[in-house]
Amino acid sequence: MKSNIEAFLDLVKERNGHEPEFLQAVEEVAETVIPYIVKHDIYYGKNILLRMVEPERLISFRVCWVDDSGEIQVNRGYRVQMNSAIGPYKGGLRFHPTVNASILKFLAFEQVFKNSLTTLPMGGGKGGSDFDPKGKSDNEIMRFCHAFMSELFRHIGPNTDIPAGDIGVGTREIGFLFGMYKKLNNEFTGVLTGKGMSWGGSLIRPEATGYGNVYFAQKMLETKGDTIEGKSVVVSGSGNVAQYAAEKVIQLGGKVLTLSDSSGYIYDEEGIDTDKLKFVMELKNVKRGRISEYLETYPNAKFVKGKTPWEVKCDVALPCATQNELHEEDAKTLLNNGCICVSEGANMPSTKEAIAAFHKAKILFAPGKASNAGGVATSGLEMTQNSLRYKWTREEVDNKLKDIMADIHQSCIEYGKDEDGYVDYVKGANIAGFVKVADAMLAQGIV
Ligand SMILES: NC(=O)C1=CN([C@@H]2O[C@H](COP(=O)(O)OP(=O)(O)OC[C@H]3O[C@@H](n4cnc5c(N)ncnc54)[C@H](OP(=O)(O)O)[C@@H]3O)[C@@H](O)[C@H]2O)C=CC1
Numbered sequence: 001m002k003s004n005i006e007a008f009l010d011l012v013k014e015r016n017g018h019e020p021e022f023l024q025a026v027e028e029v030a031e032t033v034i035p036y037i038v039k040h041d042i043y044y045g046k047n048i049l050l051r052m053v054e055p056e057r058l059i060s061f062r063v064c065w066v067d068d069s070g071e072i073q074v075n076r077g078y079r080v081q082m083n084s085a086i087g088p089y090k091g092g093l094r095f096h097p098t099v100n101a102s103i104l105k106f107l108a109f110e111q112v113f114k115n116s117l118t119t120l121p122m123g124g125g126k127g128g129s130d131f132d133p134k135g136k137s138d139n140e141i142m143r144f145c146h147a148f149m150s151e152l153f154r155h156i157g158p159n160t161d162i163p164a165g166d167i168g169v170g171t172r173e174i175g176f177l178f179g180m181y182k183k184l185n186n187e188f189t190g191v192l193t194g195k196g197m198s199w200g201g202s203l204i205r206p207e208a209t210g211y212g213n214v215y216f217a218q219k220m221l222e223t224k225g226d227t228i229e230g231k232s233v234v235v236s237g238s239g240n241v242a243q244y245a246a247e248k249v250i251q252l253g254g255k256v257l258t259l260s261d262s263s264g265y266i267y268d269e270e271g272i273d274t275d276k277l278k279f280v281m282e283l284k285n286v287k288r289g290r291i292s293e294y295l296e297t298y299p300n301a302k303f304v305k306g307k308t309p310w311e312v313k314c315d316v317a318l319p320c321a322t323q324n325e326l327h328e329e330d331a332k333t334l335l336n337n338g339c340i341c342v343s344e345g346a347n348m349p350s351t352k353e354a355i356a357a358f359h360k361a362k363i364l365f366a367p368g369k370a371s372n373a374g375g376v377a378t379s380g381l382e383m384t385q386n387s388l389r390y391k392w393t394r395e396e397v398d399n400k401l402k403d404i405m406a407d408i409h410q411s412c413i414e415y416g417k418d419e420d421g422y423v424d425y426v427k428g429a430n431i432a433g434f435v436k437v438a439d440a441m442l443a444q445g446i447v
């Protein structure tokens, strides 16, 4: 006799069998939310979760553009409008050669629960393209973004769907996307977030995901009477999330030992301090270089080619690169080395087996939908400022971000604390995110 969970997952696999990342995200939610549904009549027998896993809309479109050598290029663009029960679709755009429907459906599904946790009125969506920005000139990036938006614009709007950044989409790309939207619609609105400071952006938005991740880690450590101060911290990635997670760790007195990119990781035993981080930001954001170039300026550091940083002994791990970058063996290595806290900055960076190892060891483990929600939360605050036609100070936005991360942490405890007092933040985040969306869906009928 199949369990409720097995029966549900078989149904979802039938419809989405060729989408492993999406099924991975759905399985994690189903294993925690279905037992809750079974115990609460209001949700039972309504196929609420089955409705949630089916996107309200999935748009795929062709993007043609001309590169600097005059060659005509063809890419595929997407927007997954997953769920709008509690607000307009909200979620990033990812430009990376690995982008496909499975990747964007997993990201959009995660976004539904994440955005619900922020307490702000935002539904879930995600989009992007298999376009690879690496090695492209600014003019090629601009021509691609303009071509991409010349199709996407008909499907989005400030009260419909508000995209933002993600892997491969930063302020430069948002600028080109916004410029084309404004031209085609002849309106200046908050249709994108992550905008520049002189054209509607919010202070703290660039820092928000990384800062929020560390604020969440700090709240988890405080439940043990502990703190980031004095801790050794391993960070993966060296993009937007990783850079500002590292910055906040340094500000709070932690010692950042690593950063990485897809070619490998650097290990700086002395610690990556403020000056070294400034160098990394210039290297990655301006020169668009590789993390291995760090050694040209800091020769005492090590570059480990083709590996991820989880073999480095640390107290706290912050995976801030990409999905499924931290496997079961990596988790066991971290645990054997004494790691006490993992706070995900990326979306779904830990595999199912890695999460099981963390839970078995009963360490502090935060899933990205909770601990990386600071980015989209601050996007929500950007939308609020745009609606007010007003701009808050850094301190005002940062304090709101801290409060939101504290609220998310409290929600995880409310729904995730087990009988033995251990907080299963995965269960807590999934149930807390589910309840608000499910209540709205029930109220709005079968649509
Ligand atoms: N930006 C945001 O607002 C938010 C982002 N996130 C998530 O955080 C993570 C990082 O995003 P963000 O910092 O914005 O992106 P960036 O493009 O700024 O940086 C991505 C980083 O991850 C590395 N990376 C990407 N793909 C791989 C891969 N397959 N293997 C190893 N390393 C890889 C990149 O290295 P390389 O340069 O070599 O590709 C780069 O260092 C993603 O999972 C994203 O979905 C979550 C919440 C908000």
Ligand SMILES: N=C(CCC(=O)O)C(=O)O
Pocket (backbone or CB within 6 Å): 090, 091, 092, 093, 111, 114, 162, 163, 164, 165, 166, 193, 347, 372, 373, 375, 376, 377, 379
């Ligand atoms: N890429 C993001 C940020 C989305 C947003 O700011 O709308 C995410 O939450 O994964």
